[in-house]
Amino acid sequence: MAAPAVVKLHAAAALLSLGVGGAVLFMRKGTSLHRRTGWVWIVLMTFTALSSLWILEVIPGSFSPIHLLSILTLVSLALAVWRRRAGDIVGHARAMQGAFYGLLGAGLFTMLPGRVIGRMLFGP
Numbered sequence: 001m002a003a004p005a006v007v008k009l010h011a012a013a014a015l016l017s018l019g020v021g022g023a024v025l026f027m028r029k030g031t032s033l034h035r036r037t038g039w040v041w042i043v044l045m046t047f048t049a050l051s052s053l054w055i056l057e058v059i060p061g062s063f064s065p066i067h068l069l070s071i072l073t074l075v076s077l078a079l080a081v082w083r084r085r086a087g088d089i090v091g092h093a094r095a096m097q098g099a100f101y102g103l104l105g106a107g108l109f110t111m112l113p114g115r116v117i118g119r120m121l122f123g124p
């Protein structure tokens, strides 16, 4: 609870992204519900990735390798939209799935000892 506001907002957006992204992956594709929920997911993921640029905790005061995932996520989301507009459905699905697996991976890594969620789960 003592974490800075940006960390709380980042973690909240990431957790919402897990729920919304999971739902989009399993729902019927191509419907207007898929498109609208997909855009909600893109907004949440963009917020998650951008907000992380203001979190400099793993290497205090400096960017860490995890920030590469933030850039990769933004690139994947843009690529997914671009591929869909170009009619490349398989490419669109791959880029979206890649961004979702990145989210899952980042979520798992937050449980490492010493990180905020790790400390919440397993103590100091």
Ligand code: HEM
Binding pocket: 007, 010, 011, 014, 015, 018, 048, 049, 052, 053, 055, 056, 057, 058, 059, 062, 063, 064, 065, 066, 067, 068, 069, 070, 071, 073, 102, 103, 106, 107, 108, 110, 114, 115, 116, 117
């Ligand atoms: C369920 C998923 C996620 C949760 C619960 C979560 C939670 C957190 C928390 C609590 C922190 C702050 C302090 C710490 O490092 O422990 C953090 C930092 C960070 N997160 Fe996430 N996050 C998630 C997903 C993501 C995703 C998808 C990205 C990239 C797109 C991301 C990128 C980062 C980065 C770059 C940092 C800063 C690391 C540093 O201090 O160098 N996170 N996250």
